[in-house]
Ligand SMILES: Nc1ncnc2c1ncn2[C@@H]1O[C@H](COP(=O)(O)OP(=O)(O)OP(=O)(O)O)[C@@H](O)[C@H]1O
């Protein structure tokens with residue numbers, strides 16, 4: 360039985376007179392990759408700040424089942440020492456978290472920065488710097504990792520490398536809470552996701568379950584002559600549409616909505 364790593368119940372935060380998070384309730388299980396999705400200003404970073412005790416909620420319960428030394432954080436305000444080399448930065452983080460120095464080489468190879476280990480941080484590209492910050496966040500092999508938009512503005516190859524590393528961490532037992540605007544990323548990476556809109560969770564579940572739940576039950580049949588028809592996903596409709604034996608079927612696809620379309624249908628808003 361997997362334990363809950365994070366539990367929040369009716370969480371609220373008010374800044375001045377504005378309620379920024381409202382009635383936030385969710386659980387994250389041990390070893391899960393949990394995605395928190397929402398447009399800019401929805402309250403994603405604020406939620407991470409409460410979960411990592413950088414902010415105190417106004418109301419509600421927030422329980423995180425990991426000691427501070429077993430937590431890793433990558434956020435907007437994560438930084439590295441610009442004038443130090445990549446290698447020295449990681450040595451510093453290793454020392455800070457009482458991690459064996461041997462891990463420095465291992466993690467630098469994992470994030471593909473070993474060849475660049477003697478470069479100063481100020482001379483790194485954006486993607487390299489992001490990989491360094493991720494390496495710093497995970498060098499102590501955290502049980503729980505918070506990632507605030509880990510791949511925002513990165514190129515597809517760097518994004519792919521970061522995704523691979525996250526899957527490896529998960530395989531080794533790390534629980535990951537990540538925020539993103541990127542629906543494909545969420546779909547690929549997350550065991551479960553929550554949609555956040557204007558400080559409220561509007562839906563929560565496994566990506567595939569949500570796609571089924573919001574599917575309009577249509578399938579698309581494409582014939583060899585490239586004509587297409589859309590029919591209801593029931594046997595009678597499908598059989599009827601295939602009665603014309605002279606037309607050969609090329610493909611049959613279910614027309615499931617993607618996560619961005621589900622969010623749009625729930626909120627009337629784009630995720631960007
Ligand atoms: N310390 C603060 N004081 C007042 N308002 C704040 C504070 N921190 C955040 N907010 C407000 O809370 C709302 C949510 O901000 P938050 O940074 O959590 O959004 P987000 O979902 O992370 O957005 P983005 O995708 O742009 O990073 C915004 O309206 C923001 O202005």
Ligand SMILES: [Mg+2]
Pocket residue numbers: 403404405507
């Ligand atoms: Mg944010």
